[in-house]
Amino acid sequence: MTTELLTDLTIFVLAVLVGFEVISKVPATLHTPLMSGANAIHGVVLIGAMVITATVSAPYAYVLGAVAMAFAAMNVVGGYVVTDRMLHMFRRRPAVPAARAAHHDEEVAAR
Amino acid sequence: MSTFTTNIQLVYVLAAACFVIGLHLMNSPGTARRGNQVSTAGMAIAIIATLVILIHEGSVTGVGWTVLIVGSLLGSAAGLYSARTVQMTAMPQLVSMFNAVGGGAAALVAVYEYIHDESLPGGVLGTTSVFTVLDVIIGSVTFTGSLIAAGKLQGVITGSPIVFKGGRALNVALAVIALGTGAYMFTTASLPALLILVLASLAFGVMMVLPIGGADMPVVISLLNAFTGTAVAMAGFVVGNWALIIAGALVGASGGILTKLMADAMNRSLANIIIGGFGTGDTAVAA
Numbered sequence: 003m004t005t006e007l008l009t010d011l012t013i014f015v016l017a018v019l020v021g022f023e024v025i026s027k028v029p030a031t032l033h034t035p036l037m038s039g040a041n042a043i044h045g046v047v048l049i050g051a052m053v054i055t056a057t058v059s060a061p062y063a064y065v066l067g068a069v070a071m072a073f074a075a076m077n078v079v080g081g082y083v084v085t086d087r088m089l090h091m092f093r094r095r096p097a098v099p100a101a102r103a104a105h106h107d108e109e110v111a112a113r
Numbered sequence: 114m115s116t117f118t119t120n121i122q123l124v125y126v127l128a129a130a131c132f133v134i135g136l137h138l139m140n141s142p143g144t145a146r147r148g149n150q151v152s153t154a155g156m157a158i159a160i161i162a163t164l165v166i167l168i169h170e171g172s173v174t175g176v177g178w179t180v181l182i183v184g185s186l187l188g189s190a191a192g193l194y195s196a197r198t199v200q201m202t203a204m205p206q207l208v209s210m211f212n213a214v215g216g217g218a219a220a221l222v223a224v225y226e227y228i229h230d231e232s233l234p235g236g237v238l239g240t241t242s243v244f245t246v247l248d249v250i251i252g253s254v255t256f257t258g259s260l261i262a263a264g265k266l267q268g269v270i271t272g273s274p275i276v277f278k279g280g281r282a283l284n285v286a287l288a289v290i291a292l293g294t295g296a297y298m299f300t301t302a303s304l305p306a307l308l309i310l311v312l313a314s315l316a317f318g319v320m321m322v323l324p325i326g327g328a329d330m331p332v333v334i335s336l337l338n339a340f341t342g343t344a345v346a347m348a349g350f351v352v353g354n355w356a357l358i359i360a361g362a363l364v365g366a367s368g369g370i371l372t373k374l375m376a377d378a379m380n381r382s383l384a385n386i387i388i389g390g391f392g393t394g395d396t397a398v399a400a
Contacts, residue, residue, distance in 0.1 A: 006353070007350075010349070010350055010353070010355075010358055013355055013358050013359060013362075014346060014349075014350075014358050014362050015362075017129075017346075017358065017359045017360075017361075017362035017363050017366070018362045018363075018365065018366040019366070020133055020362075020363060020366070021342075021362060021363040021364065021365060021366025021367040021368075021369075021370070022366045022367070022369075022370055024133055024136050024137045024140075024363070024367050025136070025140065025367045025370040025371055025374070026140055027140075028140050028141075028371070028374060029141075029142065030378045031142070032139070032140070032141075032142060032145060033331075033335075033371065033374065033375050033378065034204070034205065034208075034331065035139065035145060035149075036136075036139050036140070036145075036371055037208065037331075037334065037335045037338055037368070037371055037375075038204070038208045039135070039136065039139050039145075039148065039149050039152060040136065040338055040342065040364045040367055040368050040371065041208055041211055041212050041215065041338050041341075041364075042149075042152065042153075042156070042211075043132050043135075043136065043152055043156070043342075043360050043363065043364050044212075044215050044219075044338070044341050044342045044345045044360065044361060044364040045156065045211075045215055046132075046156060046159060046345065046356060046357055046360040046361070047215055047218045047219045047222065047344075047345045047348055047357065047361075048160060048185075048218070049159055049160065049163045049354060049356055049357060050218075050219070050222040050345070050348045050349065050351075050352050050354060050357050051184075051218055051221070051222060052160075052163050052164070052167065052181060053163065053167075053352045053354065054222055054225045054226060054229075054352065055177060055180055055181045055184065056167050056170075056172065056173045056177055056181070057172075057177070057229065058174075058176070058177050058180055059174070062228065063225060063228075063229070064176065064180050066221055066224065066225045066228075067177075067180045067181070067184065067225065068180045068183060068184040068187075069184070069217075069221060070184070070217075070218045070221035070222055070225065071180065071181055071183075071184025071185045071188060071218075072184045072185070072187045072188035072191070072214075073188060073214035073215070073217045073218035073221065074185075074188065074214070074215065074218035075184065075185040075186075075187075075188030075189045075192065076188035076189070076191050076192035076211065076214045077188075077192070077211050077212075077214050077215035077218065078156060078160075078189075078192070079188070079189040079192035079193050079196070080191070080192025080193065080195055080196040080207070080210075080211045081192070081196075081208075081211045081215075082149065082152075082153045082156070083192070083193060083196035083197060084196040084199065084204060084207055084208065084211070085149050086146070086149055086150075086153075087196065087197075087204075088204060089145050089146040089149055090146065091201065
């Protein structure tokens with residue numbers, strides 16, 4: 003086993019353990035945005051697509067590289083935008099009852 | 114390690130830290146949006162660092178740059194358009210689509226590397242081929258599996274479990290073919306074997322998701338999301354890039370935990386969902 007492979011494996015195992023720990027008690031309403039957020043992160047495969055596309059030198063490789071780039075870019079851009087949209091809609095919701103409650107308090111205070 | 118390479122690796126570490134912190138912030142409603150922004154920043158950093166490497170090396174041909182730019186522009190445009198215009202109710206299937214293309218990209222990276230190395234005099238390296246094979250299998254399974262999941266949610270394919278006679282046997286056969294071909298490829302570099310591996314894995318992805326009912330689909334998408342993470346980590350081994358290994362392993366593990374949380378929230382066991390068709394509350398068709 004080469005040193006390089008050993009280093010890669012070490013990083014892999016530690017990253018897996020971090021992945022297990024980083025998710026704690028998540029409220030059910032956040033499940034879908036969190037899934038979508040994680041989905042966007044694995045769009046990092048774009049880097050892999052860039053690395054291979056940089057070495058293309060034959061027609062088959064142009065096709066594979068272009069498709070890989072398009073797929074990965076779609077994953078990254080779409081993933082982050084859709085997650086942001088979900089969370090945007092998510093944050094408004096608690097604000098409405100809070101505003102209503104404040105309004106109610108004011109009314110009570112006025113009386 | 115040259116100063117340049119060291120600096121790039123440090124930038125990758127920064128990007129990886131952004132992913133971990135971002136994912137952690139997404140655990141609670143108040144910080145979730147900021148978490149996604151931190152994660153986006155990490156992605157931007159990682160992509161820019163990689164661009165810097167490519168420019169620094171200066172070995173990318175004009176055609177290479179064209180392929181790179183055209184591919185990324187097309188993908189970004191498709192992603193941006195669909196993410197902006199999708200109805201709120203159709204978001205799960207869109208996430209599944211993005212997951213499918215992510216898995217597809219991971220599989221393509223391995224396929225390209227395999228064909229590329231196979232033509233070299235040294236052939237395919239022994240240890241790397243393990244990761245190449247795993248990447249092809251997991252990536253291909255996620256690609257078709259997520260497409261089927263998206264199709265089910267969209268209503269293109271019926272949402273109820275599709276179970277037919279011999280379905281299970283076919284699943285087992287496909288798995289055996291994929292694993293057997295993969296094992297063969299560890300010792301012998303062979304393009305036909307690669308083709309069989311890809312086809313068997315693609316078919317397995319379809320067969321895995323078809324028997325699962327519509328109500329369980331979000332859990333399955335989460336599971337496939339974890340699969341893609343793992344495939345991306347394998348792609349990291351194949352191209353030798355830490356950013357891919359860290360981000361992929363992170364998503365693979367956290368996606369697995371999230372899948373379990375989602376299944377628990379629905380009072381369903383994960384094994385029950387994967388075996389599918391039973392007790393989903395949907396009309397389960399007997400085999």
